[in-house]
Amino acid sequence: MAFYVARRTLSIALVLVLISLIVFVAIHVLPGSAATLILGEYATPESLRALERDMGLDRPFVLQYAAWMGGVVTGDWGYSLAMKQPVTAIVGLRLRNSALLAGFALVAVALIAVPLGTLAALRRGRWLDLAILTGSYIGISVPEFVTGMVLILVLAGPSLHLFPTGDYAPLAAGLRTWLSHLVLPALTLTLVLLAHVLRQTRSGLVEVLQSAYVRTARLKGATERRVVARHALRNGLLPAVTVIALDLGYLMGGIVVVEEVFAYPGMGRLILYAIQNRDVPLLQVSILIIAATYAFANFAADLAYAWLDPRIRYQ
Amino acid sequence: MTYSRRDFLRSTAIGAGLAAPLAQTLFGPSVARAQGDKHGGTLRISATFGLSTINPVAHISGAEWMATRWLYNNLTRLNVKREVVPDLAESWAASEGGRVWTFKLRRGVQFHIGREVVADDAVATMQTILDPKTASPYRGEIGPIERVDAIDKYTVRFTLRVPFADFPAMMTLPVARIVAREGLGDLKALAAKEFGSGPFRLREFVPGDRVTVERFPSYYRSGLPYLDAVTLKIFPEPTTELTAFKGKETDLIWDVSPDLFSQVAGTPGADAMAVPGGTFANVILPSDKPPFNDSRVREALKYTVDRTKMLAAIHGAHGELANDHPVSSAYTFYAQLPLRTPDLGKAKALLREAGHGGGISFKISVAASPPIREQMAVILKEMAKPAGFNIDVEVLPYDRYLAQVWNKGVPYVGFYATRPTADTILMKLYHPKDGLDEGRWAPSHAEAVKMLEQARETLDVAQRRRLYAQFQKVARDDGPFIIPFFRSELSGKWAYVRDFRLNASNFEMDLEEVWLTADAPRKKA
Numbered sequence: 032m033a034f035y036v037a038r039r040t041l042s043i044a045l046v047l048v049l050i051s052l053i054v055f056v057a058i059h060v061l062p063g064s065a066a067t068l069i070l071g072e073y074a075t076p077e078s079l080r081a082l083e084r085d086m087g088l089d090r091p092f093v094l095q096y097a098a099w100m101g102g103v104v105t106g107d108w109g110y111s112l113a114m115k116q117p118v119t120a121i122v123g124l125r126l127r128n129s130a131l132l133a134g135f136a137l138v139a140v141a142l143i144a145v146p147l148g149t150l151a152a153l154r155r156g157r158w159l160d161l162a163i164l165t166g167s168y169i170g171i172s173v174p175e176f177v178t179g180m181v182l183i184l185v186l187a188g189p190s191l192h193l194f195p196t197g198d199y200a201p202l203a204a205g206l207r208t209w210l211s212h213l214v215l216p217a218l219t220l221t222l223v224l225l226a227h228v229l230r231q232t233r234s235g236l237v238e239v240l241q242s243a244y245v246r247t248a249r250l251k252g253a254t255e256r257r258v259v260a261r262h263a264l265r266n267g268l269l270p271a272v273t274v275i276a277l278d279l280g281y282l283m284g285g286i287v288v289v290e291e292v293f294a295y296p297g298m299g300r301l302i303l304y305a306i307q308n309r310d311v312p313l314l315q316v317s318i319l320i321i322a323a324t325y326a327f328a329n330f331a332a333d334l335a336y337a338w339l340d341p342r343i344r345y346q
Numbered sequence: 347m348t349y350s351r352r353d354f355l356r357s358t359a360i361g362a363g364l365a366a367p368l369a370q371t372l373f374g375p376s377v378a379r380a381q382g383d384k385h386g387g388t389l390r391i392s393a394t395f396g397l398s399t400i401n402p403v404a405h406i407s408g409a410e411w412m413a414t415r416w417l418y419n420n421l422t423r424l425n426v427k428r429e430v431v432p433d434l435a436e437s438w439a440a441s442e443g444g445r446v447w448t449f450k451l452r453r454g455v456q457f458h459i460g461r462e463v464v465a466d467d468a469v470a471t472m473q474t475i476l477d478p479k480t481a482s483p484y485r486g487e488i489g490p491i492e493r494v495d496a497i498d499k500y501t502v503r504f505t506l507r508v509p510f511a512d513f514p515a516m517m518t519l520p521v522a523r524i525v526a527r528e529g530l531g532d533l534k535a536l537a538a539k540e541f542g543s544g545p546f547r548l549r550e551f552v553p554g555d556r557v558t559v560e561r562f563p564s565y566y567r568s569g570l571p572y573l574d575a576v577t578l579k580i581f582p583e584p585t586t587e588l589t590a591f592k593g594k595e596t597d598l599i600w601d602v603s604p605d606l607f608s609q610v611a612g613t614p615g616a617d618a619m620a621v622p623g624g625t626f627a628n629v630i631l632p633s634d635k636p637p638f639n640d641s642r643v644r645e646a647l648k649y650t651v652d653r654t655k656m657l658a659a660i661h662g663a664h665g666e667l668a669n670d671h672p673v674s675s676a677y678t679f680y681a682q683l684p685l686r687t688p689d690l691g692k693a694k695a696l697l698r699e700a701g702h703g704g705g706i707s708f709k710i711s712v713a714a715s716p717p718i719r720e721q722m723a724v725i726l727k728e729m730a731k732p733a734g735f736n737i738d739v740e741v742l743p744y745d746r747y748l749a750q751v752w753n754k755g756v757p758y759v760g761f762y763a764t765r766p767t768a769d770t771i772l773m774k775l776y777h778p779k780d781g782l783d784e785g786r787w788a789p790s791h792a793e794a795v796k797m798l799e800q801a802r803e804t805l806d807v808a809q810r811r812r813l814y815a816q817f818q819k820v821a822r823d824d825g826p827f828i829i830p831f832f833r834s835e836l837s838g839k840w841a842y843v844r845d846f847r848l849n850a851s852n853f854e855m856d857l858e859e860v861w862l863t864a865d866a867p868r869k870k871a
Contacts (some may be wrong), residue, residue: 062746062749063743063745063746063749066481067745067747067748067749068744068748070483071406072748072752072753072761073406073487073758074748074753075486077478078481078482078483079481080808081478081479081480082481085479111401111553114554115399115533115534115537115538116537124745127781131444156619184589185587185847187593188460188592189593190366195593197581197586197591198590198595206655225454247749270586277646292582292586294580294581294583294587294590300582301554304554307743307744307745308398310743
């Protein structure tokens with residue numbers, strides 16, 4: 032097991048280095064540089080040259096990458112080219128915000144999807160199953176900006192105004208204020224992600240419920256509750272765990288639209304900003320964080336598999 | 347005009363001459379204070395983009411300019427009537443025919459870092475802007491400064507390469523905020539810290555998301571500002587921004603699109619504000635190569651534009667029709683010329699005369715933001731089609747537009763905000779050295795460019811007026827741009843925000859005298 036963990040960690044590190052190289056190449060292929068975007072329509076050839084020199088963008092590509100890598104190895108993540116601040120300071124707040132939103136959304140998804148999926152599996156083919164499936168389909172079919180907008184207009188509009196339209200508040204502003212800002216974006220994401228987990232739970236459980244060992248459990252006289260909770264669910268949840276792990280990665284960087292709609296400063300918007308401004312140091316760190324989240328969430332899912340299903344062993 | 351409870355209290359109190367004692371016996375001291383008090387409260391402003399930095403030497407977006415206006419002072423400032431008035435400088439005078447300008451600083455003004463503002467700070471700030479290593483975006487816009495000297499503790503002298511009549515107006519530019527010397531050593535740090543003397547000091551800055559400033563108690567205009575704090579928050583999605591405003595989560599929307607503007611106007615208790623200015627989008631026709639090197643082709647295209655319809659379609663009729671030159675009636679040297687009206691017959695005739703009887707095809711590239719660029723190109727395409735112009739409109743992301751289209755001698759749509767003076771925008775557009783000459787027009791029109799130089803170099807107002815009028819006529823008939831209209835700046839605020847006046851340069855957001863009435867959500871008693 033220890034060997035397995037070490038091997039996986041090492042391969043994740045390798046993947047991250049490769050990703051950093053790909054991002055670096057990709058951003059150099061795009062037209063323009065951070066200097067052209069900082070100066071915008073005020074640029075002159077002289078100011079462009081001066082700024083590119085100041086930011087080290089006039090050096091050969093390999094040297095730029097080596098310098099960045101050298102910094103990372105020594106713990107210096109560099110300065111954002113557009114915001115002129117240490118990358119760590121900028122990323123810190125966004126990472127915390129994204130983690131918070133992702134955490135809320137995932138907990139909500141798990142708490143709603145797993146019971147509903149179980150219910151649907153147990154009532155397979157009946158109207159309740161159909162209603163649950165249809166409802167979750169609607170959630171995933173409507174684009175998130177529409178869901179978000181509708182929630183804003185209805186729940187944050189002047190007539191009801193139950194929650195703020197978006198933004199975020201520090202915990203220092205009070206628990207209620209802090210939470211109230213998270214409700215609408217988290218709800219939007221929950222509606223969008225519900226179907227993934229719900230359907231995996233349902234199909235996983237349906238399959239398991241038909242298996243031999245569940246029949247055995249029933250035959251030996253176990254109560255239905257015990258059969259489902261102790262025997263079936265543990266196995267039936269395996270596919271859902273993978274989906275939750277992938278959703279975590281998505282929530283940490285892929286929800287640009289939701290973050291834009293709710294004016295929520297998270298990692299998604301930051302990455303978009305970094306790309307639009309050719310802000311290489313900022314982009315590198317942000318992408319690496321997302322990539323690492325994906326990689327480690329998958330890793331954690333694999334470990335959870337072994338825990339849920341003792342037959343699975345890693346060498 | 348509405349007559350509020352406050353007005354009632356005030357007027358009856360003055361009439362009876364027993365305001366304070368009566369109010370105090372009836373309501374107690376704290377209520378009496380709150381009733382007559384403009385002080386206190388937080389003003390919450392929203393915008394939709396741009397808040398990367400608060401470094402005055404390097405910022406280029408309206409939201410950033412707004413924020414530094416609260417943190418810093420300039421030597422001079424532009425009031426809502428667009429007059430240049432004193433700020434840190436109490437007075438100024440020209441000598442040597444406008445080549446030397448001397449500014450006398452106000453005494454006793456404090457920086458937030460607790461030191462007096464002196465001439466050395468102004469000198470250091472200007473030298474930083476002018477230093478090529480700084481790569482300040484406005485180095486070219488701030489005027490032909492040769493050297494800056496501190497004559498004594500409170501006197502700054504600018505020596506220019508050539509006389510420049512409008513120089514004091516240049517000191518109102520967002521780049522010309524006076525930074526304390528201590529802040530200029532590390533320009534990176536200046537991106538998130540402030541070294542100003544303005545009415546507010548920095549409390550929190552989250553780049554790309556929000557800035558919060560708080561009242562500076564030792565501000566030089568004693569008793570001001572009235573507000574305790576101001577926040578500026580970025581809402582990337584305009585519909586969210588409007589909903590937040592309607593729910594009174596924000597008090598003021600800085601810049602609203604025309605369709606959302608009508609919603610603000612329809613909200614009871616909200617004031618929709620529209621101020622005519624000099625902001626425009628222009629179609630740039632590179633005049634150094636075919637087909638636009640023939641002035642008849644340029645004129646033909648100008649004749650196809652129905653300006654009234656275009657303004658109505660793009661900006662909801664909030665604006666002023668323009669004559670293909672960048673001087674609007676907001677500027678002192680605006681010349682009233684007959685407005686060009688659409689005439690397809692004339693357009694066709696001109697094209698035929700120029701040897702393009704069979705029509706002309708060309709491409710206009712536009713950046714995806716702001717939307718006015720694409721809107722203008724698409725409408726022009728339709729309006730010009732009957733005259734024989736086949737226009738292909740290509741929409742690009744802003745980064746590709748900057749790298750491949752902007753100022754590269756091809757047709758595209760530019761976008762310009764109101765400048766302090768007509769000279770600033772004219773030089774920017776037409777002068778090959780001090781500006782961009784995006785239309786590649788200057789080489790073939792040396793005489794017209796000379797007019798601009800003469801007009802800025804003389805202090806004789808009548809002569810300037812004549813030269814600028816002459817230039818506007820040339821630019822209208824022969825110039826390399828189609829400028830169909832100037833769009834008004836649109837904003838919205840709640841009625842409880844008082845004494846707020848929108849400047850035609852809408853980023854010049856002066857909040858010193860703004861106050862909140864007692865029914866504002868964030869007004870502390």
